[in-house]
Amino acid sequence: MMDQATTERAAALFGALAHPVRLRIAEALTAHSMTVNEVAHQMGIGQSGASQHLSQLARVGILVSEPKGTSRYYRVRGPRIEMILSLIEEFCQVHSLYGEIDEHHS
Amino acid sequence: MMDQATTERAAALFGALAHPVRLRIAEALTAHSMTVNEVAHQMGIGQSGASQHLSQLARVGILVSEPKGTSRYYRVRGPRIEMILSLIEEFCQVHSLYGEIDEHHS
DNA sequence: GCTTTATATTACAATATCATGATATACTGA
DNA sequence: TCAGTATATCATGATATTGTAATATAAAGC
Numbered sequence: 001m002m003d004q005a006t007t008e009r010a011a012a013l014f015g016a017l018a019h020p021v022r023l024r025i026a027e028a029l030t031a032h033s034m035t036v037n038e039v040a041h042q043m044g045i046g047q048s049g050a051s052q053h054l055s056q057l058a059r060v061g062i063l064v065s066e067p068k069g070t071s072r073y074y075r076v077r078g079p080r081i082e083m084i085l086s087l088i089e090e091f092c093q094v095h096s097l098y099g100e101i102d103e104h105h106s
Numbered sequence: 107m108m109d110q111a112t113t114e115r116a117a118a119l120f121g122a123l124a125h126p127v128r129l130r131i132a133e134a135l136t137a138h139s140m141t142v143n144e145v146a147h148q149m150g151i152g153q154s155g156a157s158q159h160l161s162q163l164a165r166v167g168i169l170v171s172e173p174k175g176t177s178r179y180y181r182v183r184g185p186r187i188e189m190i191l192s193l194i195e196e197f198c199q200v201h202s203l204y205g206e207i208d209e210h211h212s
Numbered sequence: 213g214c215t216t217t218a219t220a221t222t223a224c225a226a227t228a229t230c231a232t233g234a235t236a237t238a239c240t241g242a
Numbered sequence: 243t244c245a246g247t248a249t250a251t252c253a254t255g256a257t258a259t260t261g262t263a264a265t266a267t268a269a270a271g272c
Binding site for chain 2: 001002004006007008009010011012013014015017018019020022023024027061080081083084087088089090091092093094095
């Protein structure tokens, strides 16, 4: 069982991924790092929004970043986050196939 | 890469877990099923809140439920969700140990 | 120092989520 | 049918999140 601090942290982590754009960003940044502007363009959002989404993902530890010249490159922190994203993707695909049939559990 | 419907679904799934109480509920319901009132008492919240939290978790497929007499028993849907919770717990514990040191990735 | 480029921060209206109390629905047993 | 119990839904005020524009900060080259 998680202690309270870990629970709060985990909830914040889930919260950071609880937005379609941030989820797409996290997914994109597993492949390779990108600058804020690159993310903004790829996601079709403004620079400010991109910066804020990236900042939120980095604050909870999903992303890390390093400056390079006037730019800052963001990428996913490590393999655990990629595993979580894969599991969720799997889960959602199965769930969308079987929908309300409920995997014969109830 | 996830298609748009899957992305939306995954974001909703993360959103359901993005709340300390719901996270504790999900964790508790991996061990054994519970009724709404049992959850309410164990979490120290009201019946209405418990019902709504459980309903949200069930809506996105994290929980399943079955009625029994006048009660309804909720439990976690399957092993994938338990794996996700474990991974997140691990991640958060490592992250809280190393904090801003950033696992030497940047 | 000035200009350009890239990013971060601030401000704020619109929207969504949350907690809580009241009410409604549904099942059980007398 | 009536009373009691369990759950779900509705209503709503408080709080938080989102999207966007404007402004601020910081680095690089001239």
